[in-house]
Amino acid sequence: MFQIAIELALHDPLYEDFAIKFFEHTMWIAGAMDRIGDNHDELWDEEDGFFYDVLHFPDGHSTRLKVRSLVGLLSLMAVAVFPKEAFDRLPNFREAAQKFMMQHPELTHNVHLPNQLGERNRLMLSILNEHKLRRVLSYMLDESEFLSDYGIRSLSRHHLENPYRFNYGGQEYKVGYVPGDSTSGMFGGNSNWRGPIWMPVNLLLIRSLLQLYSYYGDNFKIEYPTGSGHQATLFEVTSSISERITSIFLRNEAGHRPLYGGTEKFQTDPYWRDLILFYEYFNGDNGAGVGASHQTGWTGCIARIIQALGYFTPETVMNTITPGELEKYRV
Template sequence: TSWMAMYALNLMRMALELAKQNPVYQEMAGKFFEHFLYIADAMTRGGDGKFNLWDEEDQFYYDVLHTPDNVRTKLKVRSIVGLIPLFAVEIIDEELLNAMPLFARRAWWLVTNRPHLAQLVSRWQEPGKGARHLLSLMRRSRLKALLRRMLDESEFLSEYGIRALSRYHDEHPYVYRAGKTDFVVQYLPGESDSGMFGGNSNWRGPVWFPINFLIVESLQRFYSYYGDSFKIEYPTRSGNLLTLNQVADALAGRLNKLLLKDAEGRRPAFGQNEMLQTDPHFKDYLLFHEYFHGDDGHGLGANHQTGWTGLIAKLLQPRHD
């Protein structure tokens, strides 16, 4: 559901860009804005309005399993599924709104006449830094709560980025019983030990680069709205308060360490492969692994994933605010 919210906002942004040349796209942008609101509503009052994907007790998003006996069960697995709502964020500045009167009129009509939807998305009506407007699934309080868990080194935050599954599940596996069968999810930082999905179930602890890249980008977008007024402990319980922009840079630095040489001239992604670490014919030829070990960072899976791990090139580029 969060992916679709992100998708709606991406399409809205593309429509607004096209509308700079052809105003007819303003109407389409308004439609995607509306779709985003209804997706937010589905996450909050899904089905018959009796469940919410946000768990107030745990301060985290969970999947909900709806079984044929009409029972809904929150699957309390702390995974990247609960972090994906971060990605549904878009910033629109006042200048763009003024240049798009048809879109602005539609957006304000929805906010005014569908207040039950408007209250679900964060601060659209309150201009932030630089007179910008924020569209997000997450209000400020929920954003802080989610980031506290994500930036906890005993949970998601590893030395090399954000893990796909919280390390909490190392000692506290999640167990779901269906009939007489127990289905178990336990933290596994490396290759899957499960035969599920043909053995390709490698999301239980490794660091996935494209997910981390989207986290970095999302934090940068949130910063462009909140500015220096929003600070969070990094890492959690460290007492070290950083802006969202600084957190994004710090996470990018952890990701970059996967492929950069450390003080001893070794690349964490090459692990214990001495040929790749030391042989002059191999040591400077990078491999773009599919995912990385959640504890020590060595590369796993296919090693030619330039389509997503190659995003490191973007993170290494100097960035100007």
């Protein structure tokens, strides 16, 4: 909403008030997620370097539910990048934002503020400062955690051998990694968030990584995959993840498409093998399609990922990622 408001305000000053409001909302939300000091009722866990859900009890105490899931990765999406010139054209917003930050310094310590110039004279507002960004990415880019051969899992594979257990009221509750169909009837058996690869979330993560790259450029490198010793730029990471996702639909060395798994008819029958189905989500370990087979609404996002993979280069990202540009290229 903040990014939309900035874009509109560049054309109509009336929207500056909305930009101010959404900037303040972002700061308050970020402050609630991670306050100064060690607090047990906030989402950020400094020891683990990850965001978790927090459960509040009737007696007032709180505890983090240490399930490494998309909850922690969603923080990557809270990012907006703008050329400095955009803020220069919005004096009311700039003045209000500076005043707000002066009045609430406790909210400014744990986020990346739009007062530090990045590549191409750009500014960025992000819930993740560089310290947090590196820690969250270390999980997302770990093949034993979120990074699959076919994209980003919705739940860390760490929980396959280490399911999270929570005891309350004499009963144990457990969350484990399930790469495909749910093993529980809870929520109608839906397992999107228990391990499979979910296309729209992967698209949003790719979009966020491109925005982060447009700010940090080639100077920011991260180990990819985690533990490999290989350093990569965020653009290289984005390209690799995109290739992993698109490989779901492509024939591998054996001539099989991962999305059809062990369904031999769809793999080999000449009348079926080239008819691509858009499954609801995909197995986090082998890429096989799971759930509804005609979920074109969100799995159709693969078209945007292919388009971005074909269009963007480091140069085009650096030359085009400004307000409205990602939407212009439908990414």
